[in-house]
Amino acid sequence: MEAIKAYFGSMGFRSVRAALYAYLFNLFFSLIGYYGFYKLFSGAAGESLSARETVGQGGFFSFFSDIIYNYEGGFPLLFSLLALPVILYFLASIFSAGGIYGVLLGEQKATFTNLIYTSAENFFPMFKVFLINLLNWAVALIFPVGAMVLYWKPGILEINEAVWPFFFFIWAVVSVVILIFSTAVYDFSRIYRLEEERNFLISFKEGIKITFSNKINVLILFVCYGISLFILYLIYLLVSGLLDSLVYTVIIFLVYQILMLIRCYLKVVLMQAEVKIAAPLE
Amino acid sequence: MKKKLFFVLLFFAILDLHTAGGVEDTDFIRSFCGGAGGSFFKMRPLPAGGQELQKQEEPAELIPYEKTGVAIDTEQNARAPVVKYIIDARLFPAENRLKGSLILTWVNKSSAPVNHLLFHLYYNAFRGPESSFLREWGLHKKTQQELDKLQFGGIEIEDMRVIGGENLTAKMRFVCPDDNNKEDKTLLHVDLPEAVASLHKISLKIIFKLTIPDIFARTGRAGSYFFMGQWLPKIGVLSAEGLWQSFQYFKNAEFFSDYGDYKVSLTLPTKYITGACGNLIKSEKKGDSTTYFYEESNIHDFAWTAYPRFKRCEEKIKLAGNPHETTIELLLAPHHGQAEERYLNSLKFAMEFFAKHIFPYPYKKITLVDPPLKGILSGGMEYPTLITLAHLDILPQSVKLPERVTIHEFGHQYWYGLIGNDESREAWLDEGINTFFEMEILDEYFKDGASSWDGGFFKIDDWELRRLSYLSLLPVDKVGQNAREFLNGSQYGGSVYAKAGLLLRSLKNLIGREKMYAFFKSYAEKYKFKHPTTADFIALFNEFMEEDFSWAFEQFIKQGQGVDNAVYKVESVEIPRQPGKYRNEVVFLRKEGYFPVQALVKLENGQAITFTWKEDKKWKRFVSIDPSPIDYAALDPEFKIVLDKNFLNNSKVRQPETPLLRKLALKAGFFFQVFLGLFIP
CATH class of the missing domain: 2.60.40.10 (Immunoglobulins)
Incomplete structure (x- = not known):
C-alpha cells in the first residue's frame, strides 16, 4: 500500500516541471535523429513516387530494401552519426538526474534555474555513483546472459522442445525482477548520495540496503510504473492508426512529443516515489 | 558467440530453409550433433544390441514382387519404365545402421549400347570431411577434435551382381568427373561384362549397408528421429544419345533421376511410426519388428521417416478432375499442435490451386513430415509424394513459416516431382517455377500483403522477401548455370529461386495471369513424367505465346542481367x-x-x-x-x-514529395526518440 500511495501521491505539478526538464534533453538529442532520417529519405526518394505509394499503406519493406541496396551507405552513415547523440544523451541523463533528484529531495521549487544549478552541482557525484553501479549491472547480467549461454550449449536442444516456452517464460520473469532490483539499487544509491553526501562506495552499499529492506515496495512501485508505461503504449497504438491518416506533419510531431513528455513524467513520478520510499529509512 | 546467435540464425535459416537455397552456417552441425563417433570406418563401438546385426550379416532374402531377368522384348521395353526398384531394408536403430538389398531393373532407352553404369551413392556425402559436399560445408577446416564430435555416415555396396549373371563387385570404382576430388565417393562407376543394347534391359541385385549420420542436411538421424533421403544406390540418368547425365553430390545441387516403379519393404522396431513415399500396401508384425510394404509408380526417388513420437493425422481430399480421393497424411512432431491446421489448410489450398490451374495431383497419397526441432535440418525438402516441413511453436502466428514451407514444398510435387528437370544443371526449372507458384498461391491464400510476416503496419509479402534476396546478388552468376558453380548458397538462392521466380512474375504481369497459367498447364501436360530442359521450356513458351520472348530468357536466365x-x-x-x-x-x-x-x-x-x-x-x-x-x-x-x-x-x-517524406522521417525519428527514452534519468 505504501508504494502505491507513494506512486500515485507523486503525480503532482512539481513532477511536471521536472518531467519537462528531462523531456527537453530527450527532444534536443532526438532532433538529430529526426533530421537525419529526413535527409536520408529525401536524398534517396525525395523525387520518387514511392513515398506516395508506400507511406501509410504498408509496403515499407520494399521501400527500405531499395534504399539499403541502391543508396548503400545512407543507413550505415546515419547510424554512425546517431551513435554520438546516444552517447551524449547518456551523459546528459546522468546530468539531468542529479538535478531532478536534487530538487525532489530538497525543498526548493522545481524551476529550470534550480534544476540546471542542481544538475551541475551534482554531476560528478552522480557520475561516480554511475561508475560504481557498473558492478551492480555486471552482477545483474549474470543470470540473463549465463542462462542463455548454458541453454545454447551444444546438444541441449535435444531436450524436449516443450522446454522452450517454459524456459523463456522463467528467463523473462527472473530477468525482469533482476532488472527491477538493479535499477532500484542504482536509484537508491543516487538518492542516498545526494541526501547524505557520503562517498559513492557507501552510497552504493546503502542503495543495496535500502532496496532489499523494501523488496515488496520496490516491486509494487515498478509494477505500477510498468502498468503506466503499458497504458501509454496502448494509447500510442490507438493514436498511431489515426496519425497515419493525418496530413499535417506538425500535428503528428506534436502528438509524438506529448506522448514522450508523458513518458518522462512517468519516470519522474517513479523517481519521486522512490524518494518517498527511501525517506523513512534514514 | 555463434551459439548465442543460434535462435536468430535458426529463425532465418528455417524461414528460407531450402526455399531460399539451403542453410550456410556450418555451426548448425554441432548444434545438432551430440555423438562422439568418427568417420565411416571409425564407428562408434556397437552396443550390446549389435548382436542382432551380427546374426543377420546376410540380409533376409528379398520378398520379390515379380520375377526379373534379362529380356529382349524391345517393344515391351520401350513402354516399360526406365527403372524398377524392389528394395528390402531393415533399420537397426541401436547400431545406427541399415541393411538393405535391392533388385534394379533398368532399361537402356537411349539409341546407343551402354557398357557401364553410373550410380549415385549420395549417402557417401556424409562419409567424412573430405567429401565434396562436406568440403563445401566447410568441414575440411574443422580440427580433428571438432570432427570427433560428429557422427558421419555412408553407404557401402557389399555385393552387386547381374541377376543370373556375373558378379560386378570387383568392377566398381568411384569417379569424380565434376571436381576431381578423389576423396568423394558419391558417384559409382560399374563396368558391365557386356554392353546393354538399346531398348534392352538389365537386372541387378545389390546388397548394401548404411551408417546413418546425424542430421545436418536433409538426411540422417537426430535422437530417435530418422529421416532417410538419398539412402539407396540410385542409377543415374542416361540421355537419349547414350551419355550419362550423372553428377557427384554438391551442397547446392539437388537431384536428377529417372521415373520408375518403387516397391519397398521397410522393417523396423514396431514402436516407430513411419511415413514414406508412395502407398502403404500392408504391414506385417513379427516379434518386436514390423515390416511396411510401400509401392508407387512413376516416381523418381524414395524417402522415408521413422520416429516413435509422431502424431499421425489423416484427411482425404477429392480434387476436381481426379477420379479418386487423395489421402493427406501428416506426421506431426510433438508440441507442434498449433501448426496442424496451418499445414493442412495451406496444403489443401495449394492442392486445389494446382488442380484448378495445372492438373489435379495424380497420386493417391501425399505425406507431410513435420520434423521435431532436433531434426529441423531435414525440413523444407521435397520428395515424390512426400514433403518435409518446418515449424517452431515458439514463433508467433504473424510469422507465416508453416504456410510458406507447405505451399513451396507441395509445389515441388509438380516442379520436380511430376515434371522432372535436372536439378543440378538447370535448377531454376524447378526452383524458379516453383517460387513463382509459391508467390502466386500465397497471394491468393493471404490476400493481405503479409504472406511472410504480419507485423501490423510493417508487413512483408513473400515476393518482397524473394526480391530482397535478388537485390543482394553479386553480378557474378547466371540463373541458368550449373548449381554447383554458384559462388555460394546466397547466390544460388537469390538466382535460381528469387530471380527466376521474379522473372516469371514479371512476365505474368506483362502477359496476363490467365495466359501465363494456361502456358504452365500446357508445359506440365507436355512434360509430365519427362525431363524438360531450358531449351524445351523457352521453345514451348514462345510457341504458346505466339511471340518471341527469347529476349527475357537470354538476358535474365542465360546472362546475368537484371532490370x-x-x-x-x-x-x-x-x-x-x-x-x-x-x-x-x-x-x-x-x-x-x-x-x-x-x-x-x-x-x-x-x-x-x-x-x-x-x-x-x-x-x-x-x-x-x-x-x-x-x-x-x-x-x-x-x-x-x-x-x-x-x-x-x-x-x-x-x-x-516533402510532406510524405517528412511523415516517414517523423515515424523513424520517433522510434529513435523512444530508444533514447530508455536512458531517461
Missing part, C-alpha cells in the same frame, strides 16, 4: 508566346536490362498520358505540349516488373 528502369528528367516550361501552354519533357532510362514497360506522364490537371515503351533502346525522350505542367512521370507505376532492382527511381515528381 533497372528510371526516370531521368521531368521538366515543364511555360511557352512564352503561348500562355497557358507548357512544353513538357520527360527522359526515361533503361539503366539495366530490357523489359517492355508501361510509361505514365501525369499532368497537374489530372490528365494522364500512358504508353508502352517497347523499343529496345537505352533511353527515350518524351515531349508534348499540354495545357498543364507535369505532376510526375513514372515507368512501371504499378511495380509490375518485380525484377526491377530499384523502385525508387522508377518515378520522378516535379515538386519533391
